[in-house]
Amino acid sequence: MSDLVQVQDLTRVFDVSKPWLNRVIERLPKALLTAVSDVSFNVGERTVYALVGESGSGKSTIGKMVVGLLPPSDGAVEIGGVNLVTEEDAEVIDRARTDIQMIFQDPYASLNPRWKVGDIIEEPVASRGAAPEGLAEKLLVQVGLAAEDAGKFPHEFSGGQRQRICIARALASEPKLIVCDEPTSALDVSVQAQVLNLMSDLKDEFGLTYLFISHDLTVVQHIADKIGVLYLGRLVEEATPDHLFETPKHPYTQMLLAAAPKIDGFGREVEPPQGEIPDPINPPTGCAFHPRCPIAVDRCSQERPAMRDLMGQRVACHLAD
Numbered sequence: 001m002s003d004l005v006q007v008q009d010l011t012r013v014f015d016v017s018k019p020w021l022n023r024v025i026e027r028l029p030k031a032l033l034t035a036v037s038d039v040s041f042n043v044g045e046r047t048v049y050a051l052v053g054e055s056g057s058g059k060s061t062i063g064k065m066v067v068g069l070l071p072p073s074d075g076a077v078e079i080g081g082v083n084l085v086t087e088e089d090a091e092v093i094d095r096a097r098t099d100i101q102m103i104f105q106d107p108y109a110s111l112n113p114r115w116k117v118g119d120i121i122e123e124p125v126a127s128r129g130a131a132p133e134g135l136a137e138k139l140l141v142q143v144g145l146a147a148e149d150a151g152k153f154p155h156e157f158s159g160g161q162r163q164r165i166c167i168a169r170a171l172a173s174e175p176k177l178i179v180c181d182e183p184t185s186a187l188d189v190s191v192q193a194q195v196l197n198l199m200s201d202l203k204d205e206f207g208l209t210y211l212f213i214s215h216d217l218t219v220v221q222h223i224a225d226k227i228g229v230l231y232l233g234r235l236v237e238e239a240t241p242d243h244l245f246e247t248p249k250h251p252y253t254q255m256l257l258a259a260a261p262k263i264d265g266f267g268r269e270v271e272p273p274q275g276e277i278p279d280p281i282n283p284p285t286g287c288a289f290h291p292r293c294p295i296a297v298d299r300c301s302q303e304r305p306a307m308r309d310l311m312g313q314r315v316a317c318h319l320a321d
Ligand SMILES: Nc1ncnc2c1ncn2[C@@H]1O[C@H](COP(=O)(O)OP(=O)(O)OP(=O)(O)O)[C@@H](O)[C@H]1O
Pocket: 014, 015, 016, 033, 034, 035, 053, 054, 055, 056, 057, 058, 059, 060, 061, 062, 215, 280
């Protein structure tokens, strides 16, 4: 199986300086926030790669760089061999862009309230030419809604139904990759499971690849083929769900799992692990997790651990074995 997405040493730095302060205090160094640092991973065609981490760990920033909404400060993203930042052929870029769609957390904010659902679904296709007759109706049925819903407005639907409409709109462009940014976290627990099951079925039916972003390990456990755990903008562990849940090797992953409820099922809230997340403008030296790590030794505060391959799991920890 070949890789559809290749992310190499991806880095994104934001300048968060206050211009007025820099004007008042001469030669004040810029405040730079490194949201994503040296992240590398591949996503195989027709597989699901989940990126998991606490709020502020850089998940959405990576998602935006993958779909081309945000340029990387360093590193590269290739989708089907096309680097959206360096590619110069407009036709190649246009084709690559239609291959990638994004689904967001808030299905209320992402649907134009003044448009009929059918027009919303067909808009991405119509803007590039005519949409095929009956496209919206067909897609609505495929996401578990009714063909007649095409004539209704978004306010006539529940949260879960609206997310189904967003999924139908994403499918209209016949994408290869869908970046799903917390697609179920605004929904009720029972609805979350239904939407996840639908996404799983559609993946098989349409041969889709998902980059699935979530703060909750239990949400991605059943849908992901591989999980990447992020901490303060860096990938700290990558493994299949089975390996990650049975033998988590990074102390941060262990902490996330210890905080997760032991009951099976989708959509349970993961309680935040103990301790404060460090300031990303002044991250800790060495391993960024060392101030919260229960097993840290001196080396951890001095030397940043490289990603190592440990029996099929990738782990960035000096002490993991
Ligand atoms: N446009 C921006 N300007 C400045 N800082 C930003 C910007 N976008 C994100 N950040 C910062 O980058 C870091 C990573 O943010 P990001 O939204 O990617 O994290 P996340 O893991 O998706 O969190 P959440 O689950 O809360 O959305 C955070 O410290 C955030 O404040």
